[in-house]
Amino acid sequence: MKKEYPPIKIRVCEPDLSNLEIEYVTEAIKNNYVSGFAPPVKRFEKEFAEKFGMKHAIAVNSGGSALFIVLKALGVKEGDEVIMPSFTMVASPAAASHCGAIPVFVDSSEQSFNMDPKKIEEKITPRTKAIMPVHIYGEPCDMDPIMEIAKKHNLHVVEDAAEIHGAKYKGKMAGTFGIAGCFSLFANKIISSGEGGVILTNDDSLANALNHMKSYDFNDDMHFWHKTVAFNLRYPALNAALGSAQLKRFDELVGKRRTNAQYYINGLKDVPGLTLFPEKPDTFSVFWMFGLLAPKRDELMDFLAENGIETRTFFIPMHRQPVYQHLQKDERFPWADHYGDNGLYLPSSSQLTSEQKDEVVGKIKEFYQKA
Ligand SMILES: Cc1ncc(COP(=O)(O)O)c(C=O)c1O
Incomplete structure (x- = not known):
């Protein structure tokens, strides 16, 4: 159910x-x-x-x-x-x-x-x-x-x-x-x-x-x-x-996604166990969705949902999909599996307020303090 x-x-x-x-x-x-x-x-x-x-x-x-x-x-x-x-x-x-x-x-x-x-x-x-x-x-x-x-x-x-x-x-x-x-x-x-x-x-x-x-x-x-x-x-x-x-509104909309990402990175960088993905050298990243890897990912998502915060799991890799499994023989995709099993993305709308981002960060911290 x-x-x-x-x-x-x-x-x-x-x-x-x-x-x-x-x-x-x-x-x-x-x-x-x-x-x-x-x-x-x-x-x-x-x-x-x-x-x-x-x-x-x-x-x-x-x-x-x-x-x-x-x-x-x-x-x-x-x-x-x-x-x-x-x-x-x-x-x-x-x-x-x-x-x-x-x-x-x-x-x-x-x-x-x-x-x-x-x-x-x-x-x-x-x-x-x-x-x-x-x-x-x-x-x-x-x-x-x-x-x-x-x-x-x-x-x-x-x-x-x-x-x-x-x-x-x-x-x-x-x-x-x-x-x-x-x-x-x-x-x-x-x-x-x-x-x-x-x-x-x-x-x-x-x-x-x-x-x-x-x-x-x-x-x-x-x-x-x-x-x-x-x-x-x-x-x-x-x-x-x-x-x-x-x-x-291109630059405004891109800029807001980047601001969200910086906000989340600052707020979450000291939470033990989380893996964040800041911008890499030589790239200008637009953080369409703010993704991270989190221990007890499913429990965290459940806790956030109980607090009215919607999140999504990362993609389930294609080699595991019912429609494409038959293409793989013994091959392994450890990193795709790792991301698919442990990743989630946080609310990432361009119009998120600071209060909303604080709420998301605060609830994540609360979850790990209790865990
Ligand atoms: C990586 C990627 N490729 C292709 C698509 C397909 O785009 P659309 O939903 O407009 O068909 C998406 C959609 O979300 C996507 O994330």
Whole structure:
């Protein structure tokens, strides 16, 4: 039986919407702009590309769709392999599976939730078509070795940048390293429009293919003329209007996530037994969710829930999922398991007040003093 808890006082994450979002969406409605073809979508795409200094941004209906159509447009097909971390959200391997390809999992590293670059090369086979680094919880992957390996083996790099709006690795925006970077705009993301996704690329022919694939491959010269079987994965104009308002607030929204993280680090650094993940050298981390490893993780989460504080466990690694277990033989993923079994993330909304963060820190301390 599922345990009953008191009402939630502090949610793990909530969208941060201001008058600007109301203004932009109202404006779209007043102009009758609702479909995926309407001007707010092109405007949002232009603004997103400019923000990241990239040539093309292609907006779609989710981060998962973004990953899927990029792999599909790159020709990933039945029997191919895509290398990615086991410690990720299911949308990363699902993108490969929907192409008929096999996700090949790599363990995380001791220092980071992200895929360990040292363990990638041993996974490359003649069937490998792409590497998909996933920037987990707002920390950019160690991109130099990943890009080097990809170059050496002539593989595409498709970044799963769903959780990483604004993070940088050695001064360069995460999501701009590979042939494509795929972002999510889901309600809990740093830049959100409820649902949605964006693909960044500098490759003109990939951008052209994606624009056709996301919209039934309507022909540019003769509208109802189709050369390939494609999809409707379009991003609706009302979401795009919301997205444009969030983009205007980009630095503010990223800054608030970083402030939360610093607050939690200061408050929790002396609690024995906790493992915190501060920003690493050479990176600008956006702390999409503030994650930590905690002894008695499940009991701690239960105690916080009893006090109206919502938290989430870390991802359950993909090699353990019912849908992907069969892909592993005797292989072990000790770090992915370690994070999955001991990690949780704390309330991380951008609009958290200091009082709320104090309450979270205070309750964690109380739990360990009693324990
Ligand atoms: C790492 C990662 N990849 C992909 C996705 C998929 O994004 P969406 O929910 O927009 O499909 C998510 C979503 O939360 C994610 O965390």
